[in-house]
Amino acid sequence: MKNYLLSLLTVLAVWSCSEDDAYNDDLDPGGEDPVEETPDSTTEVRSVIINEVEYLVNDHIELYNNGDVAVDLTNYWMCLGPGQYFRIGDAEATEIVSGSVSLEPSEYLVIAPVALEASNNAGGLGLYANNDNFGSAANIRSFVQWGASGNAREVVAVEAGIWNAGGFIPNVPTGASIAYDGEGNTSDDWSGTSTPTLGEGNTFTEPVSEVRSIIINEVEYLVDDYIELYNNGTVTVDLSEYWMCLGPGRYFRIGDGDATKIVSGSVSLAPGEYLVITPMVLDAPNDAGGLGLYANNDNFGSADNIRSFVQWGAAGNAREVVAVEAGIWNAGGYVPHVPIGASIAYDGEGLTSDDWAGTGIITFGEENIFKEVVVERSVIINEVEYFLNDDIELYNNGNITVDLSDYWMCLGPGKYFRVGDGDATEVVSGSVSLAPGEFLVISPVVLEVPNDAGGLGLYANNNGFGNADNIRSFVQWGAAGNAREVVAVEAGIWNAGGFVSGALKGASIAYDGEGFTSDDWGVDSRSLGEDNGAIGIGIGAEEIGRLE
Incomplete structure (x- = not known):
């Protein structure tokens, strides 16, 4: 009889303890999801954590299922702070970068908010099982903050036992992320890494210090x-x-x-x-x-x-x-x-x-490309008014400034004057230091430009006016045969026997900018110091009188 009663008391005691355990699990005093008992008494762990955050460029957030049951995250929420929430399953609020919202054990889900932005300086991020109350420790599942403490959800995470008061991860530079080491629930379990591994197991390498440059x-x-x-x-x-x-x-x-x-x-x-x-x-x-x-x-x-x-x-x-x-x-x-x-x-x-x-390749707003610079040093005779003032216009059609002080003009044998000689040359307008795209108008002080048939050569120096290496530009008018014509033809800057028909009094002859023959010259309505006008258009008697 004693043995029977002892056995009965033992059974009652075991039954009583089993009832208490089930009751306590249902209460779920820690606010976590209920632990389910399988028939073979194996405990299933339902757990999803924030595992890595890249908050500087793409705002990528990696979630990891470190439990042993699949979790549907469709109605889970992320919270950056008061008024900054987005539901993971809301396609208009959340971009799925990789993975699935039905997150299997040991799998990763990488997401990014569509409208919201993670702070680049001091921010925090909480994962919630629902949106019933973001101030409730029973609803928060994971938390991290960076740059500084004090995120509004820090106190919630501390109350839930998943973060340490005042803890934060120091800011990382662009190209780095912050990642969890999988060990505990404090800021000491997180660190910056210069090797982001979103969608994979975390790898920790020391982030390069921020460089402000x-x-x-x-x-x-x-x-x-x-x-x-x-x-x-x-x-x-x-x-x-x-x-x-x-x-x-x-x-x-x-x-x-x-x-x-x-x-x-x-x-x-x-x-x-x-x-x-x-x-x-x-x-x-x-x-x-x-x-x-x-x-x-x-x-x-x-x-x-x-x-x-x-x-x-x-x-x-x-x-x-x-x-x-x-x-x-x-x-x-x-x-x-x-x-x-x-x-x-x-x-x-x-x-x-x-x-x-x-x-030679300008790349503003893009990566620099280096190409050898081609220097084009070129000054030409551009217009000549030989009737009234003997004005001669020189033009820099190259791409570098040219100092014309020691250049010479030649009207023919024995008729030379240096451009930079103030006693021989009057500068009407412009500068002898002639920049690209600029004009210099000069006039000989002593010599006269012929009104009927004449020629004019521009030389880089006075070493030899019969030298094709020294001549730079040439024009002749009224007739062929100027003594410097053969030099210009040899230099490839004029055509043998070519000349510009004489200009009317009050007009000028001007270059059209196209080639190196008399066909590239014509009559102009005098535009010294400016782009040449309507070359080749005749000027009537009334206009001639006005110009005179």
Whole structure:
């Protein structure tokens, strides 16, 4: 009888403990999903965690099923903070980058919010089983914060026992992510990694430190004064308060709309992006100049403030010494001049003039391409008015400035005058330092240009007026046979026996810009110092009288 009663009490005791365990599981005091008992007493774990976050560029969020049952995440929610929620299964709010919302054990789901943006500085992210209450510790399933503590959902995660108060992961640079090591529930279990592995097991490599760096990357100083800045660092830089300096007293702030024109790009310059600007009031020098980029305008003589520098044409820009002190330029270094149609560009390698070169391919807003610069040095006789003032127009149709001081004009044997000789040549308009696309109008002081049949040759020097290597341009009018015709024909700049029919009094003869024969010349209504007018159109008596 005693044995029977003892057995009965044992059965009752076992039955009583089993009932208590089932009751406690149903209460689910921890707020987690109920643990289900299978017939063979194996416990199934339902668990999905935030496993990796790339918050700087694509806002990719990796979720991982570290349980042993599939979980349908369709009605799970992500919370970036109050008012910033999105449902994982909402196709208009969530982009599925890879994986499935029906997440199998040991599988990954990578998502990105469609409308919302994760903070690049200090942010947090919570995974919730529903949207009943984002302030409820019973609903939150996983949490992480970066950059600083204090995300609004931090207290919820701490209460749920899945995060540590005040914990956060330090910010990482562009190209890196933050990832979970799979071990615990604190910020110590997360770290930055320079090897993002979204959709795969996490790999931890030390992130490269953030690099804040903006450089001058390309300059076209001859026509448009375009300046290209490039972010070769790892963080976005706001250039609104940065300054450019061409030299003492010549400064302009990049963010000043009255001083700086934005050609392309944004003053909030992201890594790998370009900003092309041009000064609206100042001009970059066409001969010898320099350009410095400064973080502020506190002191343009301070090596602490200068960020990038380049100089061209010659050394000695006032900011060269500042750049040399800062270690971003070499003493006495400069980039040789380039012609119109070219620019100077940085090769991305070092911090001296050797890392810059001229290029015949301008690539503003894009990666620099280096092509040998073709220098076209060319000055031509463009128009001649030989009746009244003996005005001669020279034009630079090349791509570099030409100093004409020691060039000579030849009307025939014994009739020469040097362009730069103030006693022999009157400069009517323009400059003897003739820039591409510019005109110089001169007139001989002592000699006279023939009114009937004459010829005119432009020479690079006076070493030999019968030398085809020295002649640069030629024209003859009224008749063939000028003594310098044979020289010009030998040089390939005139046709044998060719001449321009005489111009009417008050008109001129002008070049059409096309070739090297008398057929490329005609009568013009006198447009000295400007583009030639209607070449070849006759001028009537009334117009002649007006011109006289």
